[in-house]
């Protein structure tokens with residue numbers, strides 16, 4: 419059921435992309451997202467090609483990533499429809515009180531492409547990086563922020579716990595849903611109000627379980643005298659290898675190509 | 685009557701996480717039987733039972749309820765879920781209503797019964813699990829662990845199922861709470877003749893009550909027989925990380941030392957009688 423949501427999940431295979439330093443992947447994802455907003459039109463072609471190449475290299479089946487997109491189709495549809503109908507400009511088609519403008523079509527198409535690329539791009543990062551590595555990378559990258567008194571280690575720890583909890587809560591949702599369906603609950607049929615009401619038997623136990631788990635975790639950390647911040651050492655410290663340098667260069671090359679392509683043509 | 689035919693389930697098929705949880709299971713569950721389903725953690729017990737009320741769809745194979753394939757397009761699976769009641773592991777985690785009474789009413793209300801019948805069933809179910817009236821309007825979250833679990837079981841019983849399946853109903857309970865729940869399930873089974881499938885990984889849990897034991901191992905059925913026959917093979921069971929009831933070990937040790945006791949004795953009384961008989965002191969009473 420809910421297991422189809424692959425957002426934030428790790429896909430356990432061994433590939434060049436999986437073995438890259440998490441810092442490279444974080445920076446690459448950030449640059450990729452920026453490139454989606456500065457490079458346009460032809461830039462998207464470059465971005466798509468880049469993304470497909472990375473996915474190919476990562477050995478994560480494209481089908482698996484696309485399946486994860488299904489969860490956000492609804493949100494995307496919403497945004498696209500709004501842009502389509504509510505953008506002022508030269509009218510392309512009109513019926514009844516609604517009209518679609520050329521501007522609207524352009525904006526909606528751009529938005530859809532951007533959203534898809536953005537989500538796929540960030541999924542590739544989470545799919546190829548274990549949550550532990552991801553936070554280690556974040557912590558290292560954000561280290562300079564300690565100068566302005568941001569508790570970098572704590573923030574990274576919080577993010578890693580949050581990430582860790584996503585699959586757990588997913589599993590829990592699945593379990594509670596099944597248990598209530600076994601008691602005759604119906605999460606699918608009925609109108610919107612009825613559907614919203616039918617969520618109560620799911621949400622109440624889910625919240626209770628989330629608090630219980632948070633409590634247990636806090637207790638377990640305290641029992642082991644957890645203390646964040648300075649003087650903690652890593653079991654597996656992050657060390658760059660030459661492949662990471664190459665990857666940085668390639669990502670920068672992509673970024674430049676994307677911007678140039680977006681500016682020169684069209 | 686439930687029939688499981690060549691049932692296989694693979695989780696996350698076609699991905700790197702694909703995992704065959706159960707493989708080619710064949711099983712007949714006749715009406716009125718009290719069955720123990722036992723197996724080490726991860727042997728596929730929970731996966732198997734979730735097929736019996738149609739919560740999981742088989743990767744291949746079928747499940748038949750009263751002769752009809754439950755995954756036929758015109759089969760009423762909602763109806764099936766009331767006929768085959770499934771109590772999940774840690775069922776107290778599914779409680780959500782403001783009081784015990786409303787929570788137990790949730791199931792029968794979903795069946796579309798009128799208020800009177802819903803409440804009759806809820807009352808009956810709560811009595812069956814031994815929850816007294818003063819708890820009815822308490823929040824389920826204020827009850828003890830054992831009471832919570834019994835309320836959750838009542839929530840399924842209130843649907844008046846023909847088959848009751850319980851997934852590790854004693855997990856995480858103290859010995860007192862464990863014996864209480866097992867006793868109530870056994871009493872319920874004896875009284876109403878309902879079909880019961882009791883899932884567990886502890887032989888001592890199910891040894892006393894069930895009339896048939898199905899042993900699962902690595903997603904397959906390793907053995908399916910009456911309890912005494914199963915316990916005789918305790919060496920094999922131990923290899924699976926299961927073991928036999930405490931009493932079987934004692935009786936076996938006595939037998940190896942030359943005392944002609946009945947190794948199938950399970951209760952203290954049966955063991956006492958058997959030992960006395962072996963010693964030639966049959967007429968002594970404890």
Ligand SMILES: Nc1ncnc2c1ncn2[C@@H]1O[C@H](COP(=O)(O)OP(=O)(O)O)[C@@H](O)[C@H]1O
Nearest residue numbers: 695703705723724725726727728729730731732
């Ligand atoms: N929802 C799920 N998704 C993926 N794998 C699962 C899921 N549930 C169980 N499994 C796997 O299937 C196997 C059998 O599990 P399960 O049926 O829960 O066994 P048991 O109840 O006997 O402990 C285990 O290896 C488990 O990891």
Ligand SMILES: [Mg+2]
Nearest residue numbers: 729730773851
């Ligand atoms: Mg289980």
